[in-house]
Amino acid sequence: MLFSSISFLYYFLPSVLLIYFVVPKKWRNLVLLVFSLFFYFCGEPVYTLLLVFSSISDYLHSLFIEKYRGTKKARAIMISSVVINLATLGFFKYTDFFISNINFLFGTDIPLLKIPLPIGISFFTFQTMSYSIDVYRGDVKAEKNLLTMGTYVCLFPQLVAGPIVRYQTIAEELQSRTHSLERFASGITRFAVGLGKKVLLANTLGELGSILGKSDATVLSCWLCAFAFALQIYFDFSGYSDMAIGLGAMFGFTFPENFNYPYISTSITEFWRRWHMTLGSWFRDYIYIPLGGNRVSKPKWLRNIFIVWFVTGFWHGASWNFIIWGLFFGVLLTLEKLFYADFLKRHRIFAHIYTLFAVLISFVIFNVDASYGISGTLLGMFGFGGVSAVSAESVYYLRSYAVLLIIGIIAATPLPKIAANKIFSLAGNGKNAALAIVQPVFCGLILILCTGFLIDNSFNPFLYFRF
Amino acid sequence: MNSENKSSKTVKIKNIATIAVFAAITAIIPIASMIMPDLEISKSERRHLAEFPEITAEKIFSSELSGEIEEYLLDHVVMRDGFRTIKSAFQFGVLRQKDNNNIYISDGTVSKMEYPLNEISVKKAARKLNDLREKYLSESAEAGRLFYSVIPDKNYYLAEKGGYLSIDFEKLESILAENLSGFEYIPITDTLSADDYYKTDTHWSQEKIGGVVNRLAERMGFVSEFDINDYEIKLMEPFYGVYYGQSALPLAPDTIYYLTSPVTENAEVYNLETNSNIPVYTTDKFTGMDSYDIFLNGAAAFITITNENSKSDRELILFRDSFGSSLAPLLIDEYRTITLVDIRYISSSLLDQFIDFHGQDVLFMYSVGVWNNSDMLK
Numbered sequence: 001m002l003f004s005s006i007s008f009l010y011y012f013l014p015s016v017l018l019i020y021f022v023v024p025k026k027w028r029n030l031v032l033l034v035f036s037l038f039f040y041f042c043g044e045p046v047y048t049l050l051l052v053f054s055s056i057s058d059y060l061h062s063l064f065i066e067k068y069r070g071t072k073k074a075r076a077i078m079i080s081s082v083v084i085n086l087a088t089l090g091f092f093k094y095t096d097f098f099i100s101n102i103n104f105l106f107g108t109d110i111p112l113l114k115i116p117l118p119i120g121i122s123f124f125t126f127q128t129m130s131y132s133i134d135v136y137r138g139d140v141k142a143e144k145n146l147l148t149m150g151t152y153v154c155l156f157p158q159l160v161a162g163p164i165v166r167y168q169t170i171a172e173e174l175q176s177r178t179h180s181l182e183r184f185a186s187g188i189t190r191f192a193v194g195l196g197k198k199v200l201l202a203n204t205l206g207e208l209g210s211i212l213g214k215s216d217a218t219v220l221s222c223w224l225c226a227f228a229f230a231l232q233i234y235f236d237f238s239g240y241s242d243m244a245i246g247l248g249a250m251f252g253f254t255f256p257e258n259f260n261y262p263y264i265s266t267s268i269t270e271f272w273r274r275w276h277m278t279l280g281s282w283f284r285d286y287i288y289i290p291l292g293g294n295r296v297s298k299p300k301w302l303r304n305i306f307i308v309w310f311v312t313g314f315w316h317g318a319s320w321n322f323i324i325w326g327l328f329f330g331v332l333l334t335l336e337k338l339f340y341a342d343f344l345k346r347h348r349i350f351a352h353i354y355t356l357f358a359v360l361i362s363f364v365i366f367n368v369d370a371s372y373g374i375s376g377t378l379l380g381m382f383g384f385g386g387v388s389a390v391s392a393e394s395v396y397y398l399r400s401y402a403v404l405l406i407i408g409i410i411a412a413t414p415l416p417k418i419a420a421n422k423i424f425s426l427a428g429n430g431k432n433a434a435l436a437i438v439q440p441v442f443c444g445l446i447l448i449l450c451t452g453f454l455i456d457n458s459f460n461p462f463l464y465f466r467f
Numbered sequence: 468m469n470s471e472n473k474s475s476k477t478v479k480i481k482n483i484a485t486i487a488v489f490a491a492i493t494a495i496i497p498i499a500s501m502i503m504p505d506l507e508i509s510k511s512e513r514r515h516l517a518e519f520p521e522i523t524a525e526k527i528f529s530s531e532l533s534g535e536i537e538e539y540l541l542d543h544v545v546m547r548d549g550f551r552t553i554k555s556a557f558q559f560g561v562l563r564q565k566d567n568n569n570i571y572i573s574d575g576t577v578s579k580m581e582y583p584l585n586e587i588s589v590k591k592a593a594r595k596l597n598d599l600r601e602k603y604l605s606e607s608a609e610a611g612r613l614f615y616s617v618i619p620d621k622n623y624y625l626a627e628k629g630g631y632l633s634i635d636f637e638k639l640e641s642i643l644a645e646n647l648s649g650f651e652y653i654p655i656t657d658t659l660s661a662d663d664y665y666k667t668d669t670h671w672s673q674e675k676i677g678g679v680v681n682r683l684a685e686r687m688g689f690v691s692e693f694d695i696n697d698y699e700i701k702l703m704e705p706f707y708g709v710y711y712g713q714s715a716l717p718l719a720p721d722t723i724y725y726l727t728s729p730v731t732e733n734a735e736v737y738n739l740e741t742n743s744n745i746p747v748y749t750t751d752k753f754t755g756m757d758s759y760d761i762f763l764n765g766a767a768a769f770i771t772i773t774n775e776n777s778k779s780d781r782e783l784i785l786f787r788d789s790f791g792s793s794l795a796p797l798l799i800d801e802y803r804t805i806t807l808v809d810i811r812y813i814s815s816s817l818l819d820q821f822i823d824f825h826g827q828d829v830l831f832m833y834s835v836g837v838w839n840n841s842d843m844l845k
Contacts, residue, residue, distance in 0.1 A: 006540040010497040042533040185482035188489045204562070215583070263626060314540030393583070396632050399549070400565040427477055436481035444488040451496070455541055456568075456715065 002041040003243045004198050029151040036156040047118035055153040058128040059146055060134040065144035081132035085125045092118055115160040120160030131167040140168045147382050148174050157247035161240045161259040163457040164278040177252030188251030190204035192446040194242025202236035208401045213371020217387045221394040222380030230363045263412045266334045266351035267344045283308050306330045325365045499545040511712030516542040518729020551715035561818040570714045574628040575757050576666045577710035578621045584634040585839045592841035593646035606826035609648035615831040618790050624661035653686045655679050665721040673793040674724040680797050684740045689801045690778040698726035730800045739769040747796045762792035768813035772805040782827040788837050814845045
């Protein structure tokens with residue numbers, strides 16, 4: 001079930017909210033768990049068992065880690081948790097990748113298993129794994145209540161596409177959380193913002209790439225495809241995160257931020273501090289720092305960087321393009337740190353152009369479904385491969401989507417938020433009380449408009465569901 | 468009241484209003500959707516709406532059911548057309564997109580971009596026509612009575628002015644010319660303009676195709692030219708054409724004018740599929756799914772029109788699409804029999820079971836959309 005679907009918006013969400021707020025407080029986690037399992041069951045009926053297994057497995061592991069704390073057994077149990085999680089992820093996500101590479105390298109003909117990828121497996125295995133590690137490290141206490149643990153793992157707002165919420169972030173709220181008009185209203189607003197990003201911007205930008213892909217490649221169409229995809233994936237994923245954070249707020253949870261205007265970055269280092277922040281911090285805390293981070297010799301430090309970026313790429317998908325994508329960032333980050341970080345700080349305009357250009361290229365590599373193919377798009381962007389500069393189609397679609405692209409560019413900056421905050425502060429100071437109407441009207445309009453787009457559109461994938 | 472209290476009260480009102488709006492929308496829409504009886508068809512989109520799916524264990528455990536339920540819910544949201552209008556208005560008005568699902572509005576007329584030219588399809592259509600010539604139409608070809616024409620779409624006239632995409636019509640013509648043998652081409656683009664089509668529909672208006680009939684008369688040697696004064700013009704309104712629903716915008720409807728005369732009233736029209744006689748204009752169809760179906764009762768694989776008082780004893784076989792339904796009534800006066808064949812609905816390999824081919828006039832008259840998507844020709 002997608003957040004941006006009629007069944008979620010008008011049937012699932014109102015039902016869960018109604019029941020959640022009607023039942024006594026002590027039952028609320030149970031309501032969330034039951035609805036979350038149903039939410040996952042709608043998309044992955046059989047794999048719901050996998051989700052339940054994952055929850056119970058790490059629940060038990062953490063209890064035993066706690067029991068044997070300070071002994072070698074605790075370490076072994078923690079390793080067992082990590083191995084089970086990685087094996088689950090590896091089996092469902094990477095088996096066919098390894099088989100096809102073995103077949104390619106050794107000329108064997110091992111049949112592919114073609115196992116459907118469980119939705120959100122990359123997210124929930126990382127959450128449960130980090131939980132067991134955190135218990136082992138003593139950062140959190142093992143949760144003794146299976147219901148609470150299940151609610152944490154299965155919590156539908158963040159279950160299938162993050163943000164990656166660590167147990168310690170919401171441990172207290174799982175026990176007791178406060179609800180307020182302010183929090184609920186801000187949750188609705190955040191959800192509406194995310195829904196608008198996803199349905200109005202990401203989906204429409206996705207259509208542009210899809211339409212252009214049916215025409216002959218030109219330099220202009222290749223750039224348009226690259227540009228549209230970079231904006232699409234940002235609005236798609238950050239929109240989902242906004243919706244998740246908003247839903248979390250409605251139910252009294254505070255989820256971590258996942259995006260912070262990455263396209264205003266002036267270096268790749270900064271970009272990754274602003275893009276998919278919960279994944280970046282996960283790799284930092286559970287891989288990079290345990291490997292020694294930057295407090296080791298230079299060769300080891302470089303090794304650590306490349307391990308992290310290899311894993312980052314591989315996490316995104318069982319395909320070489322994702323690995324190359326990750327390593328591409330690894331190379332850029334290394335070069336930045338070794339050679340030109342200071343130069344970028346002194347030349348901010350150049351630094352911004354450089355960053356956007358590198359990110360644009362990276363997303364061409366990332367977009368395995370690119371209409372012209374990865375190499376076709378990259379070559380086409382620079383006029384190679386015998387493509388013409390423009391065509392009637394590419395000019396037409398540039399004109400047709402120009403306003404959307406401009407809105408997309410503006411919406412990817414903090415400007416709309418600054419404007420919204422200004423309006424809310426003017427409304428809040430009591431001098432311009434009429435402006436208080438802006439927030440409810442905005443939320444209502446977005447909901448109505450998105451409903452119209454959902455009804456009339458068939459293009460509604462969530463890019464990050466595949467990861 | 469001090470400013471702090473006032474501010475706090477404003478914030479509280481803002482929050483309550485936000486929650487109230489959200490609650491109202493997310494409650495009213497599903498409740499109203501459930502209360503309202505399910506519609507079987509969407510007249511504006513001209514399609515059957517999804518029915519509530521059958522629930523089986525297999526579907527539940529394959530996640531097929533949730534997909535089907537979503538499809539059902541999407542089709543039965545209360546005020547569905549209103550939501551589609553909102554979306555369309557936003558795309559045209561705010562995003563300033565030039566088209567919505569290839570539908571655009573130019574000079575108050577709705578049109579659709581047929582684009583790009585599918586050369587493979589056009590060549591395939593040409594092969595189909597050549598096959599038919601070889602199999603059935605050799606006598607007509609030898610007598611020089613084998614004709615074809617391409618009906619331009621409205622987009623042909625509107626695209627350039629509005630900066631929209633349209634197929635390369637000249638290239639389409641040249642592909643057909645290169646690949647068809649034994650056929651004579653009758654060009655008609657110069658006999659039409661954008662105003663000769665309905666504003667909300669893909670079709671031409673019958674009362675405005677006199678130029679087309681006269682071009683056919685000139686090339687096919689009719690006894691007399693078309694004269695609109697020979698007909699009584701009747702009308703039916705409002706006519707909401709196929710693009711009206713697809714554009715989802717509140718546009719002014721069209722009027723269907725249809726031309727009657729003693730000839731059209733006395734002609735005998737026989738529909739082979741239903742094994743029944745029908746009138747030339749089935750006005751009852753005006754309130755149906757597609758009002759354009761008043762012309763020869765809508766889509767049919769095989770229709771014969773017999774006119775005992777025709778100006779000549781000649782016969783015509785018209786291979787046609789829906790445009791032919793409004794054209795054929797204007798040719799009745801010229802032919803003793805007109806056989807309308809729509810090989811989108813009947814396999815061309817079966818035609819000799821129903822038609823005695825013996826050197827009749829044969830006209831293949833298809834709109835651009837059919838030439839460009841010729842897979843539909845059987």
